[in-house]
Amino acid sequence: MSTMYTTMGPAMDSLPGMSRVLPLGTGHTSQLKPWRTRPFMTHSKGTRNGRVHRIKRKVAEVQYSPAPQPLERTTSSRKPSLRVTEAASLPDLWQQLSEVHGDAVAFVDPHQQPVSSITFREFSETIDRFAAGLQSLGLEKGERVALFSEGSSRWMVADQGIMSAGGVDAVRGTANPVEELEQIVLSSQASGLVIQDASSLAALLPRLCEGVPQRQLKFVVQLWGDVAEEARAALPCSVLSYAELLARGAETSLQRVDLTEDDLATLVYTSGTTGNPRGVMLTHGNLLYQLRSFPTLLELKAGESTLNLLPPWHIYQRTCQYYIASCGCRQVFTSVRHFRDDLQRHPPTYFVCVPLVLETLYSRVKHMLTRASLVRRTLATSLLAAALAYTRARRVVNEESLAYVCTGTPLLAFARAWLVTMLLAPLNWLAQKLVVSKVRAGLGVSRGIVSGGGSLAAHLDDFYEAIGIPVLNGWGLTETSPVLACRSMTTGPNIRGSVGRPLPGTRVRVVDPGSREEVPDGTQGLLLASGPGLMSGYWNDALGTAAVLLESQGQRWFDSGDLGWKVPEAGGAAAGALVLSGRAKDTIVLSNGENVQPQSLEDAICTSPYITFAVLVGDGHRALGALLVPNRETLGEVPGAIDDSGALDVKLVTSLLKAEVTKACVGRAPWEKVHAVHVLQDPFSMDDGTLTRTMKPCRPKIRIKYASEVKSLEAALR
Secondary structure, rough: OOOOOOOOOOOOOOEEEEEEOOOOOOOOOOOOOOOOOOEEEEOOOOOOOOOOOEEEEEEEEEEOOOOOOOOOOOOOOOOOOOOOHHOOOOOHHHHHHHHHHOOEEEEEOOOOOOOEEHHHHHHHHHHHHHHHHHHHHOOOOEEEEEOOOOOOHHHHHHHHHHHHOOOEEEEEOOOOHHHHHHHHHHHHOOOOEEEEEHHHHHHHHHHHHOOOOOOOOOOOEEOOOOOOOHHHHHOOEEEHHHOOOHHHHHOOOOOOOOOOOOOOOEEEEEEOOOEEEEEEEEHHHHHHHHHHHHHHOOOOOOOOEEHHHOOOOOOOHHHHHHHHHHHOOOOOOOOOOOOOHHHHOOOOOEEEHHHHHHHHHHHHHHHHHHOOOOHHHHHHHHHHHHHHHHHHHHHHHHHHHHHHHHOOOEEEHHHHHHHHHHHHHHHHHHHHHHHHHHHHHOOOOEEEEEEOOOOOOOHHHHHHHHHOEEEEEEEEOHHHHHHHEEEOOOOOOOOOOOOOOOOOEEEEEEEOOOOOEEEOOOOOOEEEEOOOOOOOOOOHHHHHHHHHHEEOOOOEEEEEEEEEEOHHHHHHHHHOOEEEEEEEOOOOEOOOOOOEHHHHHHHHHHHOOOOOEEEEOOOOOOOOOEEEEEEEHHHOOOOOOOOOOOOOOOHHHHHHHHHHHHOOOOOOHHHHHHEEEEEEOOOOOOOOOOEEOOOEEEEHHHHHOOOOHHHHHHHHHO
């Protein structure tokens, strides 16, 4: 996914003391609810062992309402809720949706040609025609169909049409290398292919003709545009457009397939440690479990609107789309290019994103502040700073701060936080009135944001809480379909800094990475998960499956590879929440949700004659950075690189090595580009542990020894 999210439009509204900071959508206004009070809760003055007794009493009524009135929108009348609990498979849902929500708009494609929208009734009927068309082409229960496309209503039709016909879709995006897409077709033994458009098919066509067995594919379906005659002539199977397949399906009746929760629903391909994509096997039961659990996190109302920015072949976005549809909400498909305008044209009640989007929205606000005059900038930034300080102090007073969950809140810290909230309450109120209301209007979202796919930085949690937009941050993996834990807006406080509590029915154990024995709450360890969301395994990869799915205590447990800890019972409102602290494996997860396997890129960088070692950093950040150990021997041949005393000319060498790194990144995905480098003066050594006995860089030791260098490098990636 591109790291360039542009989020604010050209029309800027005036803040007191600052002009043109954030856009307001045409015809939309943001109105704060009348200020209501909520009592703060504090403790008695008694202490035990220097800690505050957990005896609460009301001390003041100074808290503002963080939730403004939703932006103007049309909601459907109250209707019966969808009975997800009675469904045995995903296709069981769509007829129910048709009956409950009928002519309400389900999906909008404002940027496709033709521009289109589809109601819940039309969606259900189109799925049936699509499925019937596939059955007429020979698709049988359990056969795989490769689905390579980006997000749209037709992706949803294809996805559910394949399942309704009894098939299993193997999904990936069209931006992935054609070699990878070919590998997925071969690995999944796909009987059919559904692809985005003519250009995507043209790019893959040589691979289909040369690398795929001639009789493997029974059909190819193109979702958008007319099929090129060259494609029809080149392939030995039926090649149909979307309209042609629907017309074919209309001429026959769909043969309903008996599906159960144990039946395979999809293969979600992710990049494995070997670099080859691995198919994660998820059942209908896995996906339905997510839909049944999400209401404990977030309750949506029929007629509310969302923006779909992330690709649906990412299981996080995909399950969210299923849930949003099951609630009778309208989904508008957007893209990085159109996201800025769509926030105003189609203001969402909620939207689903990765932390990078939140970072970009935040950065845009800061950028617009810098463009104001000195007086205006000073006023706005001062009010926002007061709101942030008030927010952090309020967490301590309400026992929602992670800083003291393991030890209890010291009396002095509590008193200081209480005093800050009392002193800053008027400034916070003023900030909400004069600054925050404009910021919220510019963002467009009215009720909240769901964030996943990467770690959420503390400064983002602070900012969005301060402006009154709840952010639900969660944790999960493709192999767990995906959500394991998430912060909630319906069951308890939204504990910032955590990933919330496990979903109902999911268990998370925190164990010692070596012994696999459970560690006490509040102690960091390796996170193992068990529950209805666990995958069946990796497709045709028994060894890979056995490495991550373990049998213990009569249950299957998934080794997440993540490190974290659980808030102990003494943690008050935060008790039971999970806090992630890092990854046990080397995989770097950027804030846009993209996974980067560092070894291959590091090896490519080290092909430069001027670089001996490269160690990538950037986990949880926007982009990659690299610590570089220069090859002093070859650098000695570069005029001016090393002086007579052996010291490096840092500026010259950094420029040279940065150019070498850039060359090594040519042809790689955007998220595999290195954006910043730091040249180390000293080589790695076995003596200090930065080199292993097999002469490989030891990442943990390097991060410890060069902690300040890593910190400055990661600061450049924000």
